[in-house]
Amino acid sequence: MSIRLMAKDLYAAQQNVDQLEKKMAESSTAELLELSGELKLALKERDMLRRMLDGEKESGKFRQKFEGFGRTKK
Template identity: 50%
Template sequence: MSIRHLATDLYRSQQKVEKLEKALAAAAPSELAAIEEELRGARAELQLLRKMLDGEKETGLSRSRSGFAVKKR
């Protein structure tokens, strides 16, 4: 997956987490458990995407420094 796609997915995931946090703050007590569970999953996805994006940036940086980068013609 390209860095651009990862960044887009990361942004969408951040928006989802923020939306769920606001919903949790305004939720009725009967809805709290369901929203908390969904928020937990959204935060896990956000963390995974951050790690993937950081890994892509590190991989590209080390590739270019090592001299094994693919050179465009």
């Protein structure tokens, strides 16, 4: 995926987060639980896209699992 497309996706995700936060501020207590779940997912998506754009890895555990794969012993 190109950097431009990732940046567009990040912008859309940030707009979604902002919209949900605004809805939560205006909503009743009955709607807060549903909106908080949606906001949690939207924040995860936004943060994942931001890390991808920044070039950070999701987790080092996968990389460490296969660290010695393909190496020959000396």
